[in-house]
Amino acid sequence: MSSPDEVLDPELKLYESRKSVFPKAVNGKFRRLKWVIMAITLAIYYITPWIRWDRGPYAPDQAVLVDLANRRFYMFGIEIWPHEFYYVAGMLVMAGIGLFLVTSAVGRAWCGYSCPQTVWTDLFQHVERAIDGDRNAQFKLQDAPWGPKKIGKRLAKWSVWLFIAFWTGGAWIMYFADAPTLAVDFWTGEAAFVAYATVGVLTLTTFIFGGFMREQVCIYMCPWPRIQTAMMDEKSLTVTYKEWRGEPRGSVKKAEAQPGSFGDCIDCNQCVAVCPTGIDIREGPQIGCITCALCIDACDSVMEKVNRPRGLIDYATLEDAELEKAGKAHNPVLKTLFRPRTLLYFSIWGAIGLAMLFAVGNRTRIDISANHDRNPVYVQLADGHVRNSYTINLRNMENRPRDMVIGMTELKGAVMWSNAGSRDGAGKTLVTKVPADSVARLRLYVAAPGEGPVREDFALTVTAADDAEANDVDEVFFERPETGE
Amino acid sequence: MSENKRVDKPTGTETVGHEWDGIEELDTPMPRWWLWTLYATIIWAIGYVILYPAIPMIHSASEGLLGWSSRGEYAQAVSARERELEPIRQALVSTDIRKLHGSPELMQQAVEGGRSAFKVHCVQCHGSGAAGSAGYPNLNDDDWLWGGDLEAIEYTLIHGIRNPDHEQTRFSQMPAFGRDGILQPTEIQDLVSHVRVLAGREKQSAAATRGAMLFEANCAICHGSDGTGDRTQGAPNLTDAISLYGLDRASLTNTITNSRYGVMPRWGQRLDSATIRMLAAYVYSLGGGEKLPALEATATTPVESDGDEQS
Numbered sequence: 001m002s003s004p005d006e007v008l009d010p011e012l013k014l015y016e017s018r019k020s021v022f023p024k025a026v027n028g029k030f031r032r033l034k035w036v037i038m039a040i041t042l043a044i045y046y047i048t049p050w051i052r053w054d055r056g057p058y059a060p061d062q063a064v065l066v067d068l069a070n071r072r073f074y075m076f077g078i079e080i081w082p083h084e085f086y087y088v089a090g091m092l093v094m095a096g097i098g099l100f101l102v103t104s105a106v107g108r109a110w111c112g113y114s115c116p117q118t119v120w121t122d123l124f125q126h127v128e129r130a131i132d133g134d135r136n137a138q139f140k141l142q143d144a145p146w147g148p149k150k151i152g153k154r155l156a157k158w159s160v161w162l163f164i165a166f167w168t169g170g171a172w173i174m175y176f177a178d179a180p181t182l183a184v185d186f187w188t189g190e191a192a193f194v195a196y197a198t199v200g201v202l203t204l205t206t207f208i209f210g211g212f213m214r215e216q217v218c219i220y221m222c223p224w225p226r227i228q229t230a231m232m233d234e235k236s237l238t239v240t241y242k243e244w245r246g247e248p249r250g251s252v253k254k255a256e257a258q259p260g261s262f263g264d265c266i267d268c269n270q271c272v273a274v275c276p277t278g279i280d281i282r283e284g285p286q287i288g289c290i291t292c293a294l295c296i297d298a299c300d301s302v303m304e305k306v307n308r309p310r311g312l313i314d315y316a317t318l319e320d321a322e323l324e325k326a327g328k329a330h331n332p333v334l335k336t337l338f339r340p341r342t343l344l345y346f347s348i349w350g351a352i353g354l355a356m357l358f359a360v361g362n363r364t365r366i367d368i369s370a371n372h373d374r375n376p377v378y379v380q381l382a383d384g385h386v387r388n389s390y391t392i393n394l395r396n397m398e399n400r401p402r403d404m405v406i407g408m409t410e411l412k413g414a415v416m417w418s419n420a421g422s423r424d425g426a427g428k429t430l431v432t433k434v435p436a437d438s439v440a441r442l443r444l445y446v447a448a449p450g451e452g453p454v455r456e457d458f459a460l461t462v463t464a465a466d467d468a469e470a471n472d473v474d475e476v477f478f479e480r481p482e483t484g485e
Numbered sequence: 486m487s488e489n490k491r492v493d494k495p496t497g498t499e500t501v502g503h504e505w506d507g508i509e510e511l512d513t514p515m516p517r518w519w520l521w522t523l524y525a526t527i528i529w530a531i532g533y534v535i536l537y538p539a540i541p542m543i544h545s546a547s548e549g550l551l552g553w554s555s556r557g558e559y560a561q562a563v564s565a566r567e568r569e570l571e572p573i574r575q576a577l578v579s580t581d582i583r584k585l586h587g588s589p590e591l592m593q594q595a596v597e598g599g600r601s602a603f604k605v606h607c608v609q610c611h612g613s614g615a616a617g618s619a620g621y622p623n624l625n626d627d628d629w630l631w632g633g634d635l636e637a638i639e640y641t642l643i644h645g646i647r648n649p650d651h652e653q654t655r656f657s658q659m660p661a662f663g664r665d666g667i668l669q670p671t672e673i674q675d676l677v678s679h680v681r682v683l684a685g686r687e688k689q690s691a692a693a694t695r696g697a698m699l700f701e702a703n704c705a706i707c708h709g710s711d712g713t714g715d716r717t718q719g720a721p722n723l724t725d726a727i728s729l730y731g732l733d734r735a736s737l738t739n740t741i742t743n744s745r746y747g748v749m750p751r752w753g754q755r756l757d758s759a760t761i762r763m764l765a766a767y768v769y770s771l772g773g774g775e776k777l778p779a780l781e782a783t784a785t786t787p788v789e790s791d792g793d794e795q796s
Contacts (some may be wrong), residue, residue: 337546379625379772382725387626389772397608419770423627445772450726 021215021278022138024270025129028297037113038122046167049174053077058397058436066176072437078360079437081397090356094349099224101345103231105337107238111224111290116219118290120168120210121276124161131157135273161211162203169202215277218290225287234318235336239291241271241282241313244325252306264308271295273315281313291315318414366404367395368462370444370474378479380450386480387447394436394442394462403465406430406444411458411478414448431465448478455479520710573598574759582635582762583777592766599767602760606752617772619730620747625771630719631655633775639765643758645751646719654751657718662703663742670742672699677737683712684721685733 051063053076060067065074073080073088080087102109111118132138132153144150173195174182184189186199209217218225232238243263250262265282271281274295279288281295299313318329373389381387394400406415407429415426419442426447434440444460456478464470490502493511501512533539538554540547573594585592606611610621619624622630631641641655648654662668668676672695679696681687701710707720714722721729729747731738752761768774 174729260583376616376625379616379623380727381626382628382722382727384726387772419772422776 002253018216019278020139020142020277022128022135022142023125023276023278023294024135024273024298026270026274026294026298026301027292028300030293031295034113034292034294038119041114041116042123045171045381046171049179050182055079056239056399058089058401060178062178065177065178066117068176079397080417081395084363085361087356090352092168093358094352097345097349097352100231101342101349103228104233104236105342106237107232108225108228108289108291109237111218111228112292115290117209117212117222118276118292120164121214123164124210124214125276127160127164128157131160139412158207161207165206165210166199166205168206168410172202173198200207213466215288215290218277219288228312229287233341235339235341237291237315237317237330238285239281239289239293239296239313240316240318240321242311242316242321242324243282243284246282246312247437258332264303264312266302266306266317268302270298270302274298304376364470364472366402366462366464366470366472367393367397368406368460368472369393369476370460370476372476373443374477380481381447384450385447386478387445388478390444390460392442392444392445392460394434395439396436396440401433403431403433405463405465406432407461407463408446409459409461409473411446411448411456414446414453414458414478416444416446418445419443446478448480450480450483452480454482493700495772500689503735553762559785561586570598574757577762582639582765584765585762595763595766596770598763599765599770602756602764603767606756607764610749619736620745622729623727624768624792625773626727627773627775628722628725629716629773629775630721631727632716633769633773634777635765635769635774636777638768638774639761642646642761642764642768643751645753646749647746648748648751651751655719656748657707657708659707659720659744660703661739661742668699668703668741673738673741674734675699676704676741677734679733680723680737680741681734684725684728686732692772 048064049062052061053063053074054061055074059079060074062074063076065072067074071082078087086109099110120250128138132141136483141150141153173186173191177191177195182191182195186195213221225263232446242256246263246265248261248263248267249267250258251266256267271282272278272295274297275281276292276294277288279286281289293315296311296313298313300310303310303312316324317331317336320336323330369392373391377388379387379389392406394404394406396404406416408414415423415428416430417423417426418430418432420432426445430444432440432442457475458478459473459475461471461473489504490512492499492500494510496511497511498511500509503510518704534547535549536551536553536674537549538546539549573591576591577595580588580591585595603611603615607615611624612615614623615624627633629637630635631646644651644653644655646655649657660667662676663670675692675696676699677696678687678690679700682689682693682696685695700708700712704712707718708714708723709720712723714720730736730745752764756764
């Protein structure tokens with residue numbers, strides 16, 4: 001039996017602390033692509049809330065606006081009310097299936113190029129390199145004792161990060177209110193508390209996620225890497241180290257000394273140096289790889305220098321990798337891209353999109369919802385008629401005031417009036433004006449002869465006075481006292 | 486056993502000195518953060534006891550330096566709300582009730598205020614939906630004993646019905662024709678038949694014809710020859726579909742034999758005039774309100790909006 005002293009190794013820790021990643025600057029076609037995508041995505045993020053869109057005098061003129069206070073969601077020509085939130089759900093479903101589609105075709109392209117975590121981390125790393133210098137200088141600075149130079153550099157870097165983080169949070173709130181007004185209010189201290197709080201929280205999360213947590217967000221916090229293992233198959237593009245070509249590794253000198261006994265990999269470690277998540281792609285596909293392809297750029301430039309063919313590390317599907325290993329040609333690209341799986345994802349994605357477009361195009365912007373008042377259920381009137389009352393909500397979802405005609409389906413001898421009128425002026429229909437983009441509530445009285453069934457079903461209808469096509473109906477009932485004494 | 490204490494090598498912590506079958510327990514100290522939290526809560530508790538009611542006494546708890554109490558907070562909230570509503574109450578009292586229709590917004594506020602007050606003062610008899618029950622009028626319908634315009638409703642509310650000690654109260658009394666021996670039981674049955682004919686509940690008959698003569702002699706002075714009643718004395722209309730005590734033979738026999746004597750408190754001595762005006766507006770709004778005889782009501786009560794509209 002071993003004594004307790006031997007069981008516990010004081011050096012052993014439950015958690016491995018993070019190893020700092022200082023990716024080296026790199027040039028190449030994928031780096032250029034990342035620049036372009038970063039520019040586009042950041043531009044979309046920062047510019048969108050400032051695009052104007054004329055909706056007439058009764059609605060905001062911001063193209064994309066999530067108006068939480070008034071419970072409206074504007075997106076260019078589409079306005080969504082809270083009860084139409086399923087459109088947003090539909091968009092989220094499309095986004096989900098879109099990720100499936102992209103992943104099955106081109107692997108983790110989302111992770112590598114357009115995920116906000118990737119884009120902002122990339123941005124922060126550029127800032128880091130601009131202030132601290134490239135990889136080696138950063139290592140040195142990290143190990144250096146705290147002195148004026150290190151403090152100065154750290155303060156400079158963190159300030160720029162905080163500045164970017166602040167503008168990130170600042171841009172976010174612009175989606176939730178009229179951007180020009182909010183921008184002024186924000187700086188004059190007149191914006192809502194929640195605006196400042198949101199900016200504060202997002203500044204902090206951007207600063208921490210982009211500056212310090214970085215790849216840990218991808219590896220430990222994000223569920224997508226886990227899901228993608230289920231989404232990818234042997235025909236999905238992924239960053240592949242062609243070990244059959246590269247191994248065994250050996251420097252150029254060694255290869256010259258012993259020709260034929262070494263692969264193409266000269267073990268220069270550039271692929272590791274440029275990796276933003278700090279992995280070694282030569283160990284094979286792994287969860288830390290976000291397929292940003294920077295190692296491809298790094299390896300290609302090295303291969304060019306040592307006069308070996310590019311593509312030792314390259315995008316390849318697992319199937320193509322096997323074919324290449326066996327010395328055969330790759331599958332045709334189009335055949336890999338258009339396979340049943342991607343086509344199925346695409347058809348589901350497209351079908352949801354088309355269905356939503358169709359629904360948006362055909363939705364009525366007028367709505368009635370009627371509730372039979374039940375206290376009392378009916379009222380006996382002096383002339384023998386019976387009165388029922390209903391609480392009516394009329395929705396006018398257009399950005400202009402509208403006259404609406406309330407009517408009813410067959411209810412013998414019935415007339416209606418509202419709390420604004422009286423029975424003297426009662427008729428088969430009732431016209432009421434509903435303000436633009438709002439819900440009007442009124443109490444509707446319906447009186448009908450006392451002879452008839454105890455409960456009679458009928459429907460209340462609403463039609464726009466200027467457009468018979470715009471109408472809606474709600475089923476209600478009419479109750480009478482039980483006859484007999 | 487404490488002499489058995491020893492320092493455990495791997496952890497560097499002292500053991501408590503007990504040993505059971507070779508198992509020892511480490512005397513790990515409480516985590517610092519835990520202790521500091523405990524000390525902080527103790528300090529906080531001392532402050533709390535001084536500032537807030539905390540120590541139970543015989544009649545109440547110690548008062549606390551801040552003088553806070555949940556009742557006091559409630560009273561404050563109530564008076565704050567009352568101050569908020571004061572302008573509406575002022576406006577309501579200073580507006581001629583005949584002209585209340587002219588300001589739809591004030592009318593709406595009065596109705597809403599009345600809705601609350603009704604639930605406190607009126608539902609006991611008239612029911613939560615104001616639909617009444619036998620002997621307690623349904624306020625939703627269009628049949629009124631004493632008048633259904635705003636002014637008449639307010640008068641009824643202020644002065645009540647059949648308050649013996651009050652001059653201006655709504656007052657009338659129907660004789661107990663049977664109990665006081667004015668009519669014989671058979672005559673009362675004839676009268677019942679006639680009243681049921683008037684109300685359309687029975688076909689004309691010999692008994693009803695006899696009853697008609699009795700009606701003319703005993704009842705018409707208040708209910709009118711045609712039985713349509715008289716609001717100045719609260720005599721109900723006997724020809725319509727609504728009746729307070731029932732139109733079946735048994736109820737009518739009881740009514741004519743023993744008379745009825747429904748009362749309502751005079752709210753003028755219990756509620757302020759603004760609340761009474763609100764109640765009048767609410768009752769008026771229930772669907773049976775009548776226009777003032779002199780003034781044509783302007784029917785412009787706006788539709789309520791649930792706040793969704795863009796301003």
